Amino acid sequence: MNEPKPPALARLLLALTAPERDRQFLIHDLAEEFHILIAEGRGKWEARRWYWHQVLASIPWSFKRGGPVMSRGTGDRLTQVTSLIQDIKHATRRLRTRPRFTVPAILTLALGIGANTTIFSVANTVLLRPLPFQQPDRLLTVWESNRELGRSQYPVSPPTLVDLRGNNRVFSHVAAVANKSFELTGGLHPQQVSAVMASPGMFTLLGIRMAEGGSFPATADEPGNDRVVVLSHSFWLRWFGGDPSAIGAALDLDGMQYRVLGVLPEYFWFPQAADLWAPLAFRPDELSEGMRGARYLQVYARLRPNTSIEQADAELTLLAEQLGAEHANNAGWTFELKPLADHLLEDYRRPLLLLLVAVGFVLCIACANVVNLVLVRAAEGQRETVVRTALGATRGRLLRESLIENTMLALAGGALGTVVAFWTVAPITRLAPEGIPRLGDVAVDGGVIAFCLIVSLAVGLALTAIVTMQRSYNTTDGVLRVCGARTGDRSMHRLRQALIVAEVALSLVLLVGAGLMLKSHALLTRVDPGFNTDGVLVASLSLPQARYGAAADQANFYTRVVESLGELDGVESVAATTNLPMAGSTMRFGFSIDDRPEASDGQQLHAEYHAASPDYFRTMGIALRGRSFQPSDIRGTVPVVIINEAMARQFWPDADPLGERLTVVSQSGPVSREIVGVIANVRHAGLASEPRLEVYVPLAQDPWPFIDLIIATSRDDRNLATRVRDQLAVLDPALPLNTMQPMDRLISEWLAPLRFQMLLIGAFASIALVMAMLGMYGVISYVVSRRTKEIGVRMALGADKGRVFRGVVGQAAALALTGIILGSVAALMLTSSLEAVLYEVSPTDPATFGAIALLVMVVSAAACFVPAGRAAGVDPVEALREE
Amino acid sequence: MSKGDYLGEFEQMVLLALLRLKDNAYGVTVRREIQSRTGRQVAIGAVYACLERLERKGHVTSSVSEPEPVPGGRSKKYFSLTRSGAEALKRARDMVRRMTDGVAVDAELDAI
Numbered sequence: 001m002n003e004p005k006p007p008a009l010a011r012l013l014l015a016l017t018a019p020e021r022d023r024q025f026l027i028h029d030l031a032e033e034f035h036i037l038i039a040e041g042r043g044k045w046e047a048r049r050w051y052w053h054q055v056l057a058s059i060p061w062s063f064k065r066g067g068p069v070m071s072r073g074t075g076d077r078l079t080q081v082t083s084l085i086q087d088i089k090h091a092t093r094r095l096r097t098r099p100r101f102t103v104p105a106i107l108t109l110a111l112g113i114g115a116n117t118t119i120f121s122v123a124n125t126v127l128l129r130p131l132p133f134q135q136p137d138r139l140l141t142v143w144e145s146n147r148e149l150g151r152s153q154y155p156v157s158p159p160t161l162v163d164l165r166g167n168n169r170v171f172s173h174v175a176a177v178a179n180k181s182f183e184l185t186g187g188l189h190p191q192q193v194s195a196v197m198a199s200p201g202m203f204t205l206l207g208i209r210m211a212e213g214g215s216f217p218a219t220a221d222e223p224g225n226d227r228v229v230v231l232s233h234s235f236w237l238r239w240f241g242g243d244p245s246a247i248g249a250a251l252d253l254d255g256m257q258y259r260v261l262g263v264l265p266e267y268f269w270f271p272q273a274a275d276l277w278a279p280l281a282f283r284p285d286e287l288s289e290g291m292r293g294a295r296y297l298q299v300y301a302r303l304r305p306n307t308s309i310e311q312a313d314a315e316l317t318l319l320a321e322q323l324g325a326e327h328a329n330n331a332g333w334t335f336e337l338k339p340l341a342d343h344l345l346e347d348y349r350r351p352l353l354l355l356l357v358a359v360g361f362v363l364c365i366a367c368a369n370v371v372n373l374v375l376v377r378a379a380e381g382q383r384e385t386v387v388r389t390a391l392g393a394t395r396g397r398l399l400r401e402s403l404i405e406n407t408m409l410a411l412a413g414g415a416l417g418t419v420v421a422f423w424t425v426a427p428i429t430r431l432a433p434e435g436i437p438r439l440g441d442v443a444v445d446g447g448v449i450a451f452c453l454i455v456s457l458a459v460g461l462a463l464t465a466i467v468t469m470q471r472s473y474n475t476t477d478g479v480l481r482v483c484g485a486r487t488g489d490r491s492m493h494r495l496r497q498a499l500i501v502a503e504v505a506l507s508l509v510l511l512v513g514a515g516l517m518l519k520s521h522a523l524l525t526r527v528d529p530g531f532n533t534d535g536v537l538v539a540s541l542s543l544p545q546a547r548y549g550a551a552a553d554q555a556n557f558y559t560r561v562v563e564s565l566g567e568l569d570g571v572e573s574v575a576a577t578t579n580l581p582m583a584g585s586t587m588r589f590g591f592s593i594d595d596r597p598e599a600s601d602g603q604q605l606h607a608e609y610h611a612a613s614p615d616y617f618r619t620m621g622i623a624l625r626g627r628s629f630q631p632s633d634i635r636g637t638v639p640v641v642i643i644n645e646a647m648a649r650q651f652w653p654d655a656d657p658l659g660e661r662l663t664v665v666s667q668s669g670p671v672s673r674e675i676v677g678v679i680a681n682v683r684h685a686g687l688a689s690e691p692r693l694e695v696y697v698p699l700a701q702d703p704w705p706f707i708d709l710i711i712a713t714s715r716d717d718r719n720l721a722t723r724v725r726d727q728l729a730v731l732d733p734a735l736p737l738n739t740m741q742p743m744d745r746l747i748s749e750w751l752a753p754l755r756f757q758m759l760l761i762g763a764f765a766s767i768a769l770v771m772a773m774l775g776m777y778g779v780i781s782y783v784v785s786r787r788t789k790e791i792g793v794r795m796a797l798g799a800d801k802g803r804v805f806r807g808v809v810g811q812a813a814a815l816a817l818t819g820i821i822l823g824s825v826a827a828l829m830l831t832s833s834l835e836a837v838l839y840e841v842s843p844t845d846p847a848t849f850g851a852i853a854l855l856v857m858v859v860s861a862a863a864c865f866v867p868a869g870r871a872a873g874v875d876p877v878e879a880l881r882e883e
Numbered sequence: 884m885s886k887g888d889y890l891g892e893f894e895q896m897v898l899l900a901l902l903r904l905k906d907n908a909y910g911v912t913v914r915r916e917i918q919s920r921t922g923r924q925v926a927i928g929a930v931y932a933c934l935e936r937l938e939r940k941g942h943v944t945s946s947v948s949e950p951e952p953v954p955g956g957r958s959k960k961y962f963s964l965t966r967s968g969a970e971a972l973k974r975a976r977d978m979v980r981r982m983t984d985g986v987a988v989d990a991e992l993d994a995i
């Protein structure tokens with residue numbers, strides 16, 4: 001067992017800020033109380049929060065007492081403090097009297113630090129914060145996999161779960177969950193509530209204690225004991241108004257009484273959000289030999305103490321071999337383990353890392369710009385420095401002043417950056433696609449502010465280091481400089497040029513990334529999904545088992561729904577199906593081609609399975625050859641099937657499949673069906689997916705208790721949703737209808753993660769470009785102002801304006817070109833990390849690289865037009881008079 | 884008596900905590916004593932800042948204990964009341980008492 005420790009960052013902050021004389025006592029005292037809180041059972045999170053609170057609340061006190069010792073100098077504490085305060089006052093005055101330097105510097109840093117803080121606060125919550133479970137690093141997900149069939153990370157079947165739980169020595173807990181929804185009656189209207197069916201030990205496994213009441217007893221998974229529920233905190237507030245007497249109350253779910261056992265704590269988070277939790281119980285027939293192939297359970301396990309994941313893996317491999325030898329349905333299958341954190345976060349790690357790198361670039365560019373500004377200032381202040389050095393100011397003294405000034409600059413930027421982060425975190429989390437774990441918890445908290453503080457201090461240090469390297473304290477050299485003030489800044493100028501090249505290169509990398517994503521997005525939106533989305537509305541509906549248990553009742557009800565909704569004014573056609581394209585749900589069943597055993601090549605064939613109502617293809621605008629389903633295709637008539645083009649091409653490349661027969665497996669077992677139609681391919685799993693094998697059967701021949709309704713409308717009608725709801729209420733007033741939404745939204749939701757990433761990278765790239773160009777403008781302006789005299793001489797000797805203008809632009813172009821070349825090389829190396837999110841665009845797409853290089857070139861030229869014009873406008877007489 | 888000799892409210896609480904804790908008064912116990920009795924969130928930094936001030940005024944003395952006899956054992960800084968601290972506390976209480984003498988404070992306050 002590793003004991004919880006106080007948060008390291010907070011401890012560091014305390015050590016940095018506490019006055020030296022009490023530092024050790026403060027750190028030890030807080031650690032002691034932290035452990036007291038843990039021992040009192042207040043939980044690691046609360047203890048950590050308390051610790052942070054103490055540290056942050058103590059900082060002002062530390063500063064009131066003089067703060068940490070800043071320098072090693074002698075003298076008593078009071079002198080040190082007074083001299084520090086003096087230095088700070090001095091630096092403030094210097095910064096305040098030069099607003100033309102200070103304001104742009106602080107704003108640039110605020111933008112850079114703010115962007116970093118925002119993205120860090122997201123990454124901090126989503127990736128870095130441990131999952132809110134007890135010892136989350138011991139939690140695993142368990143999957144079934146079959147190398148021969150190329151199946152990886154399949155859910156687990158109920159009988160295999162029972163074997164796994166009973167026959168292992170590596171897990172202290174094993175539990176499974178499955179999703180479900182209930183119809184809840186007893187309120188004003190019936191409503192659909194989401195539920196997670198979980199093994200009774202699930203909450204013990206996660207280490208979650210109920211906020212009210214208790215959890216499931218161990219026997220809750222025995223049929224008969226399973227009419228109990230645990231409520232989510234939000235559902236408890238919504239349905240019971242947060243009343244503790246809800247414990248023991250009854251809920252009417254799917255027409256049966258469930259007793260409320262407990263309420264989950266408010267902070268509880270789980271990948272599947274649910275209103276309530278019910279025990280997962282298996283009837284004997286669900287544990288039969290045949291059910292070993294029904295893999296649908298998501299399994300979680302907690303490693304025993306002192307057991308490694310490798311040990312667990314080895315033991316489960318043995319168990320799988322044993323099961324494979326005993327049960328045909330387990331043969332060839334083995335177990336696959338994955339840490340829970342990896343399972344939940346792997347999809348988000350890479351995009352967030354990408355964003356962190358992108359904002360890191362923005363910060364680098366911001367720093368380069370500020371260094372440029374600081375260097376100009378240093379050049380201006382050189383006489384002062386030299387004079388002061390000559391009068392006896394020590395190196396250390398000047399360094400200290402410079403450090404204080406730059407740190408104050410960076411801290412001001414950081415403070416403003418925190419404000420930027422405060423403002424941007426909420427809109428960004430709102431814009432973000434759904435499903436990112438714990439996104440709702442993202443906030444600018446103590447950890448994020450500490451990050452911002454550390455970044456600011458690092459920036460202040462970096463600025464000082466670069467400026468100090470440039471500054472010469474050599475007195476003799478200095479005296480010479482006082483006399484010839486405008487020589488000897490060549491190395492500084494070279495550094496500034498190098499910074500501009502780096503800025504151009506970094507912004508080019510970002511722009512190329514954004515450009516590739518933009519192109520990929522544009523290509524995706526042009527993909528034909530294979531169905532029509534204009535004016536099509538969809539809504540899902542599910543029938544409670546209690547009232548619609550029989551297949552015939554379900555089929556009759558669907559027919560009536562489709563008919564009566566079709567009569568509504570403004571509705572062109574109505575259809576129903578079990579699985580809408582791009583909605584994320586699929587069913588896969590086995591099939592075989594009658595009289596052609598060789599087609600399957602000895603393997604079980606699988607296809608995506610849909611049950612659809614007669615008008616489905618017309619309503620969805622899917623092209624069809626042969627005939628569609630008829631209202632007469634009901635149970636008892638000839639079983640029919642419609643296949644898609646991909647399937648026709650694979651199995652009947654040279655012949656017409658119409659009239660051939662397929663045996664399709666479904667809920668009621670295998671049925672031989674006649675192929676009556678072939679439909680065009682539909683991009684069911686997303687715009688970027690290749691069409692798969694699909695079979696469609698009439699809904700009336702194989703009804704399911706859940707459907708999606710598809711309503712094609714002839715005109716835009718805001719009231720249609722209400723009229724549909726009213727019409728349904730006429731047919732069954734107790735039936736809840738989920739939200740209606742336009743079909744377009746399914747596509748835009750599918751595109752949302754990509755669009756979000758593209759937007760952010762694009763925004764950062766634009767900021768980077770603007771900053772790089774401001775830097776370029778600054779440097780070129782500076783060059784022009786320094787060369788005024790030289791230009792004057794040249795013009796006096798006969799150089800024309802155009803030539804001077806071209807000369808300046810040429811200098812900028814040389815910088816930009818160097819930056820573009822270096823940036824392109826860097827981009828070529830880095831964009832391969834984008835490959836996974838790009839659709840039909842190569843990460844080295846020459847067109848994108850070319851276009852972006854041209855853009856950067858043009859913008860660079862524009863940035864130097866003003867200083868070039870100023871150079872061309874130099875009056876030789878004026879310039880020479882200065883001499 | 885100069886103004887600097889009066890005790891602030893928080894100073895009084897800290898001194899009273901030292902009085903209650905006798906020879907077990909260090910950062911953790913002082914902070915917890917005040918927090919548990921008053922229900923007020925108290926920052927450890929505030930406690931130390933106050934103790935330092937009181938020590939400067941001569942109301943409090945401190946001594947650092949030997950490290951605990953375990954690896955990495957810590958030493959603690961214990962605080963105790965001085966004669967002058969006790970006097971100051973007494974003065975503060977006397978002042979309140981004198982202001983309330985002859986008044987049924989609770990009853991009068993409730994009546995408002």
